[in-house]
Amino acid sequence: MPALCSLSDCELVARLPTLVQAERHAMVDVIEHLVEMERRRLYLRLSVSSLYRYCIERLCYGEDAALKRHRVAKLALRLPQVLDELRAGTTHLTGLFLLSTHLTDDNAT
Numbered sequence: 001m002p003a004l005c006s007l008s009d010c011e012l013v014a015r016l017p018t019l020v021q022a023e024r025h026a027m028v029d030v031i032e033h034l035v036e037m038e039r040r041r042l043y044l045r046l047s048v049s050s051l052y053r054y055c056i057e058r059l060c061y062g063e064d065a066a067l068k069r070h071r072v073a074k075l076a077l078r079l080p081q082v083l084d085e086l087r088a089g090t091t092h093l094t095g096l097f098l099l100s101t102h103l104t105d106d107n108a109t
Contacts, residue, residue, distance in 0.1 A: 021089075028087045034073035035083075068097040075100040079108050 004012065034051060037043060043054040051073065055066035072093060076083050082103075085091045 024089055025087060027093065028083055031069060031073050031076060031086065031093075032083060034069055035076045035080075038073055038077055068093055071100045072096045075103065079103060079105070081108065 038051045043051055048054040052066055052070040055061045055069055082096055
């Protein structure tokens with residue numbers, strides 16, 4: 001990748017949407033992996049007490065980032081369709097985190 005300072009203004013601006021989309025997809029991939037870790041409870045085999053603690057101790061997330069990913073992974077375990085919305089950008093991690101205790105099969109559309 002060329003040094004950012006060598007990019008023209010137009011090139012820099014043109015690259016950002018693609019990078020944001022890639023970032024969004026990578027974050028959803030992480031959440032999907034955490035869903036499967038939770039489903040299998042693999043963190044227990046790794047001597048970690050919870051998925052939340054695994055995110056902190058093994059993935060080096062801060063407490064806030066770990067809590068959001070943990071809670072959204074548990075939500076996605078119940079309501080897998082939220083991952084599609086997250087990937088599409090129609091919702092975001094913080095939004096799902098805040099809604100996670102309120103969403104049910106009946107009100108999640």
